[in-house]
Amino acid sequence: MSDKPLLRIGLAGLGTVGATVAQQILAGAIDGVELGCVSAREPNKPRGFDISGLPFVADPLDMVADETIDVIVELIGGQDGPAYELVKASLQAGKPVVTANKALLAAHAAELSVLSSGQGGVPIALAYEAAVAGGIPVIKALREGLAGNQIGRLSGILNGTCNYILTRMEEAKLSFEDALDEAQAKGFAEADPTLDISGVDAAQKLSLLSALAFGLAPDYTKMPVAGIQAIAPQDIFFASQFDCVIRLVGVSERHQGAVYQRVTPMLVRRSNNLAQVRQELNAVMVRATPLGDLFLQGPGAGGGATASAVLADIADLALGFGRPLFTGPVSHMQTPLSQKAPEWEYYLRAGLADKPGSMAKATQILAENGVSIEEVIQRSSSDGGGFLPVVFITHEVDESSLNNALAALQQQDVCQGVLCLPIFAD
Amino acid sequence: MSDKPLLRIGLAGLGTVGATVAQQILAGAIDGVELGCVSAREPNKPRGFDISGLPFVADPLDMVADETIDVIVELIGGQDGPAYELVKASLQAGKPVVTANKALLAAHAAELSVLSSGQGGVPIALAYEAAVAGGIPVIKALREGLAGNQIGRLSGILNGTCNYILTRMEEAKLSFEDALDEAQAKGFAEADPTLDISGVDAAQKLSLLSALAFGLAPDYTKMPVAGIQAIAPQDIFFASQFDCVIRLVGVSERHQGAVYQRVTPMLVRRSNNLAQVRQELNAVMVRATPLGDLFLQGPGAGGGATASAVLADIADLALGFGRPLFTGPVSHMQTPLSQKAPEWEYYLRAGLADKPGSMAKATQILAENGVSIEEVIQRSSSDGGGFLPVVFITHEVDESSLNNALAALQQQDVCQGVLCLPIFAD
Numbered sequence: 114m115s116d117k118p119l120l121r122i123g124l125a126g127l128g129t130v131g132a133t134v135a136q137q138i139l140a141g142a143i144d145g146v147e148l149g150c151v152s153a154r155e156p157n158k159p160r161g162f163d164i165s166g167l168p169f170v171a172d173p174l175d176m177v178a179d180e181t182i183d184v185i186v187e188l189i190g191g192q193d194g195p196a197y198e199l200v201k202a203s204l205q206a207g208k209p210v211v212t213a214n215k216a217l218l219a220a221h222a223a224e225l226s227v228l229s230s231g232q233g234g235v236p237i238a239l240a241y242e243a244a245v246a247g248g249i250p251v252i253k254a255l256r257e258g259l260a261g262n263q264i265g266r267l268s269g270i271l272n273g274t275c276n277y278i279l280t281r282m283e284e285a286k287l288s289f290e291d292a293l294d295e296a297q298a299k300g301f302a303e304a305d306p307t308l309d310i311s312g313v314d315a316a317q318k319l320s321l322l323s324a325l326a327f328g329l330a331p332d333y334t335k336m337p338v339a340g341i342q343a344i345a346p347q348d349i350f351f352a353s354q355f356d357c358v359i360r361l362v363g364v365s366e367r368h369q370g371a372v373y374q375r376v377t378p379m380l381v382r383r384s385n386n387l388a389q390v391r392q393e394l395n396a397v398m399v400r401a402t403p404l405g406d407l408f409l410q411g412p413g414a415g416g417g418a419t420a421s422a423v424l425a426d427i428a429d430l431a432l433g434f435g436r437p438l439f440t441g442p443v444s445h446m447q448t449p450l451s452q453k454a455p456e457w458e459y460y461l462r463a464g465l466a467d468k469p470g471s472m473a474k475a476t477q478i479l480a481e482n483g484v485s486i487e488e489v490i491q492r493s494s495s496d497g498g499g500f501l502p503v504v505f506i507t508h509e510v511d512e513s514s515l516n517n518a519l520a521a522l523q524q525q526d527v528c529q530g531v532l533c534l535p536i537f538a539d
Numbered sequence: 540m541s542d543k544p545l546l547r548i549g550l551a552g553l554g555t556v557g558a559t560v561a562q563q564i565l566a567g568a569i570d571g572v573e574l575g576c577v578s579a580r581e582p583n584k585p586r587g588f589d590i591s592g593l594p595f596v597a598d599p600l601d602m603v604a605d606e607t608i609d610v611i612v613e614l615i616g617g618q619d620g621p622a623y624e625l626v627k628a629s630l631q632a633g634k635p636v637v638t639a640n641k642a643l644l645a646a647h648a649a650e651l652s653v654l655s656s657g658q659g660g661v662p663i664a665l666a667y668e669a670a671v672a673g674g675i676p677v678i679k680a681l682r683e684g685l686a687g688n689q690i691g692r693l694s695g696i697l698n699g700t701c702n703y704i705l706t707r708m709e710e711a712k713l714s715f716e717d718a719l720d721e722a723q724a725k726g727f728a729e730a731d732p733t734l735d736i737s738g739v740d741a742a743q744k745l746s747l748l749s750a751l752a753f754g755l756a757p758d759y760t761k762m763p764v765a766g767i768q769a770i771a772p773q774d775i776f777f778a779s780q781f782d783c784v785i786r787l788v789g790v791s792e793r794h795q796g797a798v799y800q801r802v803t804p805m806l807v808r809r810s811n812n813l814a815q816v817r818q819e820l821n822a823v824m825v826r827a828t829p830l831g832d833l834f835l836q837g838p839g840a841g842g843g844a845t846a847s848a849v850l851a852d853i854a855d856l857a858l859g860f861g862r863p864l865f866t867g868p869v870s871h872m873q874t875p876l877s878q879k880a881p882e883w884e885y886y887l888r889a890g891l892a893d894k895p896g897s898m899a900k901a902t903q904i905l906a907e908n909g910v911s912i913e914e915v916i917q918r919s920s921s922d923g924g925g926f927l928p929v930v931f932i933t934h935e936v937d938e939s940s941l942n943n944a945l946a947a948l949q950q951q952d953v954c955q956g957v958l959c960l961p962i963f964a965d
Contacts, residue, residue: 133829142687242684248830250684257860258668258676261568261850386836389815403559403843404674408836410812417829424687434683434860 120431121149123176125199126188129416130213130243132160134186134423135167143424145431149182177202184209184238184430186423192216204228204237209435211426213243213419216308219317222324222331222443229437238435240426245318246271246395248418249411250425255325255399256436262401264326266366268537271318271376273393273413274302274309275341275361279378280391283349283358289342301393301414311340312361312376319363319376324439326399327365327372330446339377343532347492348462351504352380354490355460358388362537371451380460380536386410387537454512458487458536461507461519464500465491466527472503474527482518484510500529506536546857547575549602551625552614555842556639556669558586560612560849561593569850571857575608603628610635610664610856612849618642630654630663635861637852639669639845642734645743648750648757648869655863664861666852671744672697672821674844675837676851681751681825682862688827690752692792694963697744697802699819699839700728700735701767701787705804706817709775709784715768727819727840737766738787738802745789745802748823750865753791753798756872765803769958773918774888777930778806780916781886784814788963797877806886807963812836880938884913884962887933887945890926891917892953898929900953908944910936926955932962 122138124131131153138148139162150168173195176182185203187210189196196217203210205228212218218225218241229239242252246269255264270276274296281292293310296302308314316338320331341361352359357380365374381388386408390396395413400406412418429435439446465471472491479486488506507515515533522528548564550557557579564574565588576594599621602608611629613636615622622643629636631654638644644651644667655665668678672695681690696702700722707718719736722728734740742764746757767787778785783806791800807814812834816822821839826832838844855861865872891897898917905912914932933941941959948954 137687137829142689248833250680250833253679253684254676257855258679258851259847260854261563262847263568386815389812401847403563404847405838405841405844407674407676409834411833412831415831418831421685421688421827421830425684428686429683 120146120183120427121181122146122184122186122427123149123179123182124151124186124188125173125176126190127151127153127160128188128190130419130423131188132162133416133420134188135164136162137420137424138427143428143431146427150176150179152176173199174202177206177208182208184211184427186427187212187214188423190214192220197221200225200239201228204239207231207237209238209240209430211240211423211430213241213423215241215244215314215317215321218244218438219320219331219333222438226438226441226443230442231437236437238430239438240429240435241321241438242426243419243422245321246397247273247411247413247415248421249395249397249409249413250422251322251397251409252325253425254407254409255322259399259401259404259407262404264399264401266364266400267322267326267397268362268364268387269319269322269397270360270387270390270395271315271363271413272309272312272361273395274306275315276390276395277301277393278310279341279344279359279361282344282346286346288346289344310342312338315361315363316376319365319374322397323365323372323374324446327367327448328446329365329372329374329448329450330443335450336374336376338375341378344378347502348532348534351462351490352460355380355488355506356383357381357536358383359534360387360390362387366455368451368455369453371449373451373454375454378534380534382537382539385537385539456509456511457538458509459507459515460534460536461505462532463503463522463528464530465503467499467501468527471527474525475503475522478521478525479505479518482521483514484518546572546853547607547609548572548612548853549575549605549608549610550577550612550614551599551602552616553577553579553586554614554616556845556849557614558588559842559846560614561590562588563846563850564853569854569857572853576602576605578602599625600628603632603634608634610637610853612853613638613640614849616640618646623647626651626665627654630665633657633663635664635666635856637666637849637856639667639849641667641670641740641743641747644670644864645746645757645759648864652864652867652869656868657863662863664856665864666855666861667747667864668852669845669848671747672823673699673837673839673841674847675821675823675835675839676848677748677823677835678751679851680833680835681748685825685827685830685833688830690825690827692790692826693748693752693823694788694790694813695745695748695823696786696813696816696821697741697789697839698735698738698787699821700732701741702816702821703727703819704736705767705770705785705787708770708772712772714772715770736768738764741787741789742802745791745800749791749798749800750872752825753793753874754872755791755798755800755874755876756869761876762800762802764801767804770804773928774958774960777888777916778886781806781914781932782809783807783962784809785960786813786816788813792881794877794879794881797875799877799880801880803961805961805963808965811963811965813963882935882937883964884935885933885941886960886962887931888958889929889948889954890956891929893925893927894953897953900951901929901948904947904951905931905944908947909940910944
């Protein structure tokens with residue numbers, strides 16, 4: 114590579130990920146790449162490695178103007194503010210960008226896709242392998258490894274915090290709150306975990322994957338999103354009775370000529386690969402033609418995993434293999450969004466009044482709404498308030514029938530605390 | 540893409556894979572790619588889709604000379620003969636090649652790596668995603684997705700035939716022979732299954748992955764290779780007693796400044812991802828820094844999976860993203876090969892004479908050779924010949940101590956039928 118010009122990186126952000134990226138580049142991990150300059154909120158913070166030889170710039174935007182810098186690596190974070198300004202300015206200047214910032218991409222996909230499409234048919238690279246599923250090379254797998262396939266369904270465990278909490282609820286029988294506390298103590302959850310546990314983080318990532326897999330204009334605000342806050346230890350227990358675990362799953366699938374996408378806790382059969390994804394790991398499963406089923410699992414967050422993906426993007430750029438955000442502006446993406454769920458099986462848990470006729474009433478309501486029951490478990494121990502937990506596993510049912518049944522159930526005095534989760538279809 | 544020139548494919552070989560590739564290209568699955576001409580041993584064989592509009596060439600080498608053909612796709616198969624002639628001629632003419640032929644690449648890596656390195660620093664693309672692990676984009680993941688990582692260990696289930704047989708021995712309690720018959724009936728094994736069940740096919744694939752992961756000159760004849768012929772139903776049973784399954788695993792790992800590689804049946808703990816790879820699936824697991832553990836699973840063979848990988852390679856070429864076989868000629872690859880195995884745990888099964896002192900003798904021999912035992916199972920039922928099967932699980936031990944112990948055991952009249960398998964280290 115000695116006769117090739119070096120690719121000089123401008124690195125904005127020296128947190129855990131940025132520091133690992135810097136160390137690897139300084140160690141010569143990528144042929145033909147060198148660190149040109151860095152910026153950080155706290156330039157003098159001790160980082161455990163020597164950066165005294167690196168030019169610091171106070172304002173990241175100066176890296177864009179610096180003609181000796183070939184690529185901007187944005188690791189500042191945040192949906193707006195300096196990260197957004199930097200990425201936008203760099204693309205406007207025709208300078209390629211590598212980012213790990215899914216919130217930024219998901220929120221500004223329309224604008225950034227236009228900028229990344231460039232002028233006169235020459236796209237500006239905007240690489241974001243690190244933005245989804247951390248170290249799993251899923252952007253590359255979807256866009257390049259499955260080129261020539263038609264994707265039928267994409268599903269994934271895209272939030273390591275939620276997966277850690279659900280795994281710990283299962284293996285250590287913790288409550289949601291205790292598992293969250295533990296995740297925070299271990300650094301797997303932010304001080305404010307709302308974006309993670311609400312499912313929004315997973316939805317942002319799913320919207321980016323759906324754009325690649327289905328050409329769907331990314332808009333995570335338009336998909337149904339549920340988090341894991343409502344999952345109780347009894348749900349983990351009941352799921353195990355059906356040989357299932359509970360996972361927060363993002364699913365996008367072709368349905369009736371459109372694409373349906375959703376983030377929700379689901380029951381997943383133990384025999385399914387997604388059930389075997391434990392702790393803070395992430396995973397993506399793709400069903401494609403002619404390929405079949407592809408399953409990818411790896412660390413979804415943390416300095417090393419995210420840095421790995423950033424480095425991969427940089428290596429591609431060093432070889433001249435950069436790609437725009439999508440194949441064109443988001444406004445050109447045509448695939449219609451389906452608001453109607455495919456017919457799934459559901460797990461339906463409710464408290465039924467501990468008196469004669471409660472079960473008859475509940476099953477009558479389900480039947481009247483066309484929800485047919487495959488299995489029932491009733492636990493004999495009351496919750497103390499005179500209600501007994503009961504779980505129904507339904508046959509495949511369309512969502513409107515299900516919703517009608519749920520609404521009718523919730524109007525009954527004999528029924529309270531209804532939770533309904535889809536069952537992941539193998 | 541309308542202003543871009545079309546990439547015109549010359550497709551040699553219209554078997555299951557070739558037919559699927561042709562159909563997908565004809566259906567427009569890859570933007571900017573069209574089928575220029577095809578060759579097949581039996582041009583007029585019915586194939587279930589219309590190829591009457593396609594120019595047939597009798598001699599695949601004519602595709603190389605045809606200036607309207609941009610890329611040769613070699614799906615003829617076979618280590619030598621027409622496939623070898625075609626790939627060689629195409630590279631010599633500076634024309635990129637896509638192939639699914641691991642036997643060809645593994646056998647001729649030295650020569651093809653020189654041709655693919657090109658003249659004057661301009662490499663000729665030689666793409667082979669389909670040659671290893673079928674539809675799993677593992678070449679791309681290793682070379683691009685993990686660029687910037689240091690790989691510590693690569694392990695994989697690289698032969699679908701063996702995995703199918705082992706899975707069926709486990710779940711249906713079949714003998715090796717019956718499981719092989721079933722695999723042949725289902726089309727998962729060749730009429731002559733020698734290359735598969737002997738481990739040679741997996742070794743060819745492992746040698747290509749090791750070249751990418753470690754820069755190791757590929758030579759599958761230099762690694763220890765064992766097949767699955769010696770695995771008996773009792774081994775599947777004993778493995779299950781230790782919560783393990785048996786898988787044919789290819790492992791390459793850094794050890795004492797070198798790389799050790801080997802293909803062998805191994806005991807794999809049920810909790811390990813590799814144990815969950817069932818039927819004819821393939822999988823690859825990579826341990827890398829800074830990434831961590833990455834696990835990829837998918838269909839390893841069959842028309843659809845292999846075609847998927849071929850199409851991905853074609854799509855890369857259509858975008859100008861072709862790469863040579865390796866980063867340079869094999870003769871420049873420097874990583875030394877370790878002949879010494881890491882210290883592993885082993886499963887050691889033997890028949891011990893059903894008389895006083897046999898077990899004492901066996902354990903004494905193990906102890907004398909520094910092989911320390913973690914667990915023992917002895918089955919009470921004799922095999923009828925006066926020998927009782929016994930299984931030792933050893934602690935981690937170096938290979939020379941183990942081999943000395945095995946040699947000494949095999950010289951004892953009280954001991955027969957020794958089988959020794961490593962235990963996969965999580």
